[in-house]
Amino acid sequence: MSYTASVVGASGFAGGELLRLLADHPEFSLVQATSRSKTNRTVGHAHPNLRDLDLRFSTPDDLESVDVLFAATPHGVSMAEIDRFWDSADTVVDLSADFRLPSEALYDEYYDGHSRPELLESAVYGLVELTREELPGADLVATGGCNATATILGLLPLVDAGLVDGTQQPVVDVKVGSSEGGAGGGEASSHPERSGVVRPYAPTGHRHEAEIAAFLGLDVAFSVHAVDMIRGASATWHVFPDEPVSKRDLWGWYRERYEDEPFVDIVAGGGGVYRYPEPKTVAGTNRAEVGFALDPSNGRVVVISAIDNVMKGAAGQAVHAANVALGIEETAGLNFRGLHPVGAP
């Protein structure tokens, strides 16, 4: 074990996944898991899949000294606590939106401003497929939002290829599971209200628009539906390129962008039941599936991507980014597959 780690906000959904990953990580030793409401309870009390861990929640008021602190807390906590987090850890990996956006102006527009805007420039976005070169040595990593992660991974090859630039406004629709709302949930996420829905909860104006525009360099037409699954985010883009493209072009661009990526699989047609990206097949893993289809009648390119929102969209991405930031083998602790067959995730 080379590095010690703590998880602040460890009783939540993303925090629980961090505990699961760090407990079995070959290079991390998990020393602290915090929860204000469950202090002194075993972590298995909140996360029954972790009953075998000999670890109890402690208060975030007394942070132990560690190498890496993972913060899986609601928006606003990390920006208020960052000095204390840094007092206890050399590296902070924040899963909230507090340090994702590159400018204070964007926080004024999409959130309620920012109390530590001077740190935004040095914070590194934690989506390794995008920021692998910037992460080594970073002391503040901000992992991407789950909807933004699914969206960015889908379109990245077309942006890199120059097929999509600022002149088009691609349309993307994301379907997301209820765990996105966190363990606290709320009325909209309660079982009777959520079960069976296809609820367009953010047809316009979703906060992740800002993140997508900042990291893809494009304005996007972005809508999100809450659907009846627990885990998963599935993004579908509709792109109308200026020039006609072929299926061969698309395969070439996606292969070029992703063939060396350890956690991205291209799933684009072919045989079998699962011919396009599917949240169910990546549930519980750090893997992303991306794929595409071409409509020859009008030149439309449909791009589809699927991730597990609490893994590739949160905890898995955070551990992946920490691995790269610390110079650990990139796939350490994350190289496991999903289940098949499996029930609704």
Ligand SMILES: NC(=O)c1ccc[n+]([C@@H]2O[C@H](COP(=O)([O-])OP(=O)(O)OC[C@H]3O[C@@H](n4cnc5c(N)ncnc54)[C@H](OP(=O)(O)O)[C@@H]3O)[C@@H](O)[C@H]2O)c1
């Ligand atoms: N769920 C997802 O799919 C997802 C995806 C990407 C990013 N994220 C982001 O990850 C963060 C955590 O999300 P989540 O879904 O895991 O939320 P959650 O289930 O509601 O968990 C929040 C955690 O933070 C703790 N907490 C709350 N207020 C705190 C405070 N002031 N100080 C210290 N700890 C505090 C809570 O426990 P106590 O109240 O007991 O302390 C709990 O452990 C959020 O910022 C979210 O936006 C979530």
